[in-house]
Amino acid sequence: MTVVATVGNVLVWAVWVLAAFACLGSGVAVVSFSNPFYSALALIGNLGSLAVLYLLLSSEFVAAAQVLVYAGAVMVMFLFVIAYVDPRLESPWAGGPGWQAIGAVLAAAALLVEIIVVIGLNADGSLAHSHDVGGTFGSPGYIGRLFLTDHLLAFEITSIVLLVAAIGGVILGSHSRRSEEGVAPL
Amino acid sequence: MLLRRNPLIVLLSLEIMLNGANLALIAFARHLDNGDGQIFALAVMAVAASEVVVGLGLIVALNRKRVPLDVDRLSSLRG
Structure with a gap:
């Protein structure tokens, strides 16, 4: 065993x-x-x-x-x-490192150090042992129950966000086609 | 995300950032035995999908107007 x-x-x-x-x-x-x-x-x-x-x-x-x-x-x-x-095509590292590249790498390194320090200070050794989760943790039924009870508002807002994004995609597509044909844009 | 000039690569890098946040959310949800992190990760996924729809729509619209796909040269908002 x-x-x-x-x-x-x-x-x-x-x-x-x-x-x-x-x-x-x-x-x-x-x-x-x-x-x-x-x-x-x-x-x-x-x-x-x-x-x-x-x-x-x-x-x-x-x-x-x-x-x-x-x-x-x-x-x-x-x-x-x-x-x-x-x-x-675009070669990302052509022409030597510019100030933007150096800044981006430095910012990423600073964020990494910051995250490690914060987690290390706050966890205080409690990261070593995690909770035992039940067999239903993460199953569709579990997620669905959470979505329809505790997080109903987030669920509905997500649906509205997706609807608005779909409408926005359609408008962006049709707008450019119309202006291409010489018709005045919206 | 800061290094690249192509808006397509910028969108791809944005996906990586959102996925990193998702991974952290799910890891802590598992660690604390709390389902809220998973719910939030699913919401982040939906927001990322909508952001990709709008971003790719913008890129296609720019390409139809023969605008060069370079975020440094996209400095004007007039249609």
């Missing part, structure tokens, strides 16, 4: 390390590829490894939503638009 548990733990650790490094590597790849098409493909890998991390954190529903919404819908739209606009 204990051997099985140990093997399971080692497996979980291996998957966790693999997913975490895949996540970091593909994130760096997204910002350093010169071709936006490759960047979008790397972002799909990033989202997939994040979904694996969510599964390890026993959030099955969020992982499924991540794969369906992000890797499915959003990234397909991204790839369509990238193929449509046919963007020019």
